[in-house]
Amino acid sequence: MADVESSAVVQQPPTNANSMNLNSIPLLASAELLGESNSAQVSLQQQQQSQPIAGAIGGGNGGSAGTSSNSVSNASSLALDVASSENSSLVNSGVIGSGVGGGNPSSVGGGKIDSGEPPAKKQMLDNPSTSAGSGNSASQHEKLEYRLGGILCCAVCLDLPKTAMYQCQMGHLMCAACFTHLLADGRLRDQIATCPNCRVEISKSTASRNLAVEKAASELPSECQFCNKEFPYKSLDRHEQYECQERPTNCKYSRIGCQWRGPNHETNEHERNCLHPTKSGYEVMAALEAHDARIKEEKKMFNTLIDLLSYEKIIFNDLQMKPYRTDEYVHKLFYETARFTAFNQQWVVKARINNSQRDPHQSNERTITYQLILKTKTTTPMSIHFFALKGPFSDMKVSTQIYKHEFTDQSSESDYYILPLPDSSECNRLLSNKGINFRLLMFLLNK
Incomplete structure (x- = not known):
C-alpha cells in the first residue's frame, strides 16, 4: 500500500511539471517577442533544476524517476520549438520588428519605412518579378x-x-x-x-x-x-x-456630291453600293457647278499671270523687310524695306502682324499683311499689279496672289493685302528671323 502511494506521489510531480511547462509556452513566446532574450535561458535552468527534485521525490523507484526526467526534457524542447516557431511567424508577418541586422529592413514595429522613390520605381521594387526575367523583356x-x-x-x-x-x-x-x-x-x-x-x-x-x-x-x-x-x-x-487601312478616305464619287468619308478598307465596299453613280445629271449638277467654280478660279489666276507676262514693263526686286516699332504709348510692330527703284520711282514695302492687333503675342493665329507705298510724286496715274513670292535668298513658303492698285498723288499707298502663307507656324518662322526676305514682282500697265 505504501508502495502504491509512493509510486503515485512519484508519478504526480512529472505530470504536473509537464502540464506546467505546456501552459507556460505562450508566456515564454510572449516574453521572447517582447525582446527579453534571457527568459528562455532562465526557463531552461528552472526545468533542469526541477529534474533532481523529481528524482528525489521518486524515492526508490529509479525507473519512474528516469521516466519523469525524460518527460521534463521533452517538454522543455517542445516549449522552445513552439516558441521559436511562433516568433518566426510573427516576425515574418510584420507584427514585430526584427531589430538591427536582421529581418525585413523596410519594417520597424509593424510599420513600413517610406523609401522616397518615385511611384514607378517603387512599384518595380515592390514587384521585382514584373521587371526581371527573360519572359518580361518586351515589357522592359x-x-x-x-x-x-x-x-x-x-x-x-x-x-x-x-x-x-x-x-x-x-x-x-x-x-x-x-x-x-x-x-x-x-x-x-x-x-x-x-x-x-x-x-x-x-x-x-x-x-x-x-x-x-x-x-x-x-x-x-x-x-x-x-x-x-x-x-x-x-x-x-x-x-x-498612304499605308494605314484605317485612314479616313473619301469616296471617288465625291466630285458629284457623295459626302461619304470612312476607313480606307471600307472604300471598295462603299463604292460598290454608292447611289451617286446612278443619279441623274440634274441631281448632281450642284456638285458639278461647285467643282467648276474652283477650277475656274485657279484658271483665272493662271490666265492673269500669263497676261501680266505680256506687259512691256516688268520688274522684280529681291527685298528684305526689317522690324521696327512705333513711338506710340502701345508700341506696334511693323516691318519695312529700304527704298528701291522701279519704273523710275521710289517705292517701299511695309508689313504688319495680325492687321496691327494691339497684342498679337496673345493670339495663336498669326498673319502678315503688306502694302506697296509710292515715295515719290507722279504726274500720271500708275496702274500696278504686284505680288510677293519666294526669292533666291529666301525659303518663304508663300502662294501666288496677285493684287492691283492705281497709284496717284492722292493715293500713294495701297491697301494692306494678306501675304498668303500656309499656316501660323510659317508666320512664326518668318518672325523669328532678323529680316523677311522675298522677291517682289511688279507689272505696269501702259494706258
Missing part, C-alpha cells in the same frame, strides 16, 4: 521606350520632334515649331526670348541643333492615330498618309 523595352520618349520630347509641347530639335545653352530641348514660336513671341513683345525651363537667353545664334536627339527620336515607336499600331517615328507620316 516598352518601359525604356516610354522613358526615352519622355526624356527626348520637347520641353514646351511635350511631343517628339517631327523635324528639327534645338537646345538652349543648358541643354533643354525644343522642337523647331516651339523654338520659332518663342522667338516670334519675343519679337512681338519686344523682349529677349528665353528658355521656358531655365530662362537663359535663346536665339538662332545661341541655340543649336541636337542631331543625336533627332535621330534617336526618329527610331522610337509612335502610335498611329488611326489604327493604334506602333511604327518608328520616322515612318509614321508615310504610314498614316
